[in-house]
Amino acid sequence: MFKVAVIGASGLLGRALVRELDAETGWQVVQTAHSRVGPRQVALDVRDAQAVAAFVAREAPDAIVIAAAERRPDVCEHDPAAARALNVDAVRSIATAAKARGAWVLSISTDYVFDGTQPPYLPDAAPNPLNAYGHSKLEGERALLDASDDALVLRLPLLYGPIVDWNESAVTSLVPAIRAAAATAHAAAKPAPMDAWATRYPTFTPDVAVVIRELLTRCADGEAVRGIAQWSGDEPMTKYDIAQRIARALGIEAQLIAQTQPTDATPRPRDCHLDSGRLEALGIGRRTPFDAGIGAVLDAFEREHADKN
Template sequence: MPTPQATPRFAHVLVIGAGGLVGGAFFARLARTGARVTGTSHSHPRAGLVPFELGPAPGPFLDAFAPELVVMASAMTHVDRCETEPAEVQRRNVDDLRPITEWCARHAVPLIYFSTDYVFDGTAGPYAEDAPPHPLSAYGRSKLAAEGLVAAVPRALVIRITNVFDIGFDDRNFVHRCVTHLRDRLPLVVPSDQLATPAYATWLADQGVTLLERGAILQPGSPRLLHAGCDDLVSRGELARRVAALLGADASLIEERSTADLHQAALRPLRGGLRSDHWKSLLGVERLPLDDALNDCLPRMRRLHAREI
């Protein structure tokens, strides 16, 4: 998709969690609009980002930066750790979000928040926005509770995403990890039966900012919940094999196991994934094929594979 250089609708944007996969992509894309963009990091300090830790009283920090739009891309995202540390996930994903939503509501500042297909039980994916949620895990329950807080902000949008990939700063995302394992000839053990519709962070940010610039989101009457990602419903094993094929890497390193054999602490929605029909119709596109996204990411995958990144 071409990068429009329209006048930014929001002159100052705060991206909380700009050192992460999703926040980093939004931070970079928003910066190209000419808006003033402040991004925060927490435990991984990065040049150009402001240190910020979520907590019960973010008011002075938010007052000081006085953003016109908040993009909230920070959460406790390690699904199995969330399961074993329920108090921590409640604090970080729900309690620490509440004062952000309250500040946005009080100051009439719009908020974009990212949720997940883990709000569903994975019996009937890919899911449309109006499907009834039924989370199986502490992570999924915390994200559903967070959606409830965001719903109280007058101008807010929840974007549900899943299996986000890109070549990021580190290997906390699946495709990045696939590339490094294939490169280092390490066995890659992946679930064979967890299906989702991967989202490519670079596309997500480009599409989200395009919709912002067009005034298609965060306006009176515009959607308050959207599903976004690629069209293809694939297992982790299938995704790993597509990455190996693109790189010409040895796919025999990929070992697929059933979720039952992996003994993960948290239950997973097996047939998850999200239908992005509304997202696509707002964008005016018919299809968002996974292979196109992987091909767009391929030069960076290749550099990582060759240790040139």
């Protein structure tokens, strides 16, 4: 039986992947989590190299997916040592343990390894990160590929998908401000400034889960993909554009102000569009239109919230 370990299964992407793999008959899936450990999950602090080695030796997976990371650029900027512990050292520990077991390992990286000046970026394009987050993820890529020759870096852009709170994704985190920017019978609107400078490619986590499942299937069939691959949504939009489409999905008219110059304290690249051609050539991938994806996310979250109230 093919056995997969999902490291960081309680996060935005990890949950989507587990849901996708649950439908795969004949596979055994082991989940780990750290801060939010569910009933089907093993508690694991990936920063503890000894605990990681013991987990891999005990569970003996055939493949490992690393979905645990510090992904918040502002947090990485203020505490680069903590970011490195998760994004570099933990990846190295997992890859080392995977090699000892003979397991294929996939680690998630980011479009922020590029500076955003010459898109679209092929997997072998020269990285040039602008912030601590991008630097830590680039170091993590190198740590993975140095530690194991049976490994794949999967670079992804801005993610959104089913959430447990609005702030879990930089896409859905816009919702409170969008709602505040809509006048109602009870309150005046608070115009919301939204970045209209940087172009992003929001990508639906259930689609990424399909990509990873297809990569795992190739691994199970003895045709593992190695090195660096990329997957991205194909609809370019700024946060201002995203906010407009969220407002439309919510059925509200929001007063949004387009900011045409960068205002973030942490430097961010302007356009890091990832070329997905390597996976497309293998027949791997799925893309859900943004309006359909965000509509499903908003509807599901609000139904759950209503049920709890």
